[in-house]
Amino acid sequence: MLQQFYPQPTPHPFRFELNKDMDFSTAHFIPNEKAGKCSFTHGHTYFVNVTIAGDELDEMGMLVNFGDLKKL
Template structure:
């Protein structure tokens, strides 16, 4: 796994964990203006999830690292992203992939009693290109 420093995100939580993993998928951007990306092609996506919270679960975890990887890797590895329902109305651009990963992860976290928050998703598509997605409220509840 590529070791690197990721952009940091400010948050008010006591605990922060980061999980790195990768998956290999193909996609195409369904617009001719996308140039070569209009053709089916593949990437090994490198992902970093930043999860934060104030409470640990009964095992002393904010969330189990393996749960985070299985949510995404098990779904997208060695698949054509365009085939997934979540990309039927949205081009599977790196930006959309990052936001979709956020949505999947946060939906899972919302079911946990300790209510951790996904505060950042980093998606590296190529050695020279990456996207960072942060929810508009940076994962902070304002209720």
């Protein structure tokens, strides 16, 4: 999958920064015949980049647990 180019991040005062790329898919339909193709179930795939910054790491030396990010 071709990813987009990211703008340069705004400088921040935090000591650590973590960037995580994630994607997810959704499906829906519009229950109206005027919606054309969208009146049938179809899907969309989205791509997001999450940036988390902070000054302290946890007891395992991690800024954030990836499992917690995925739950969000």
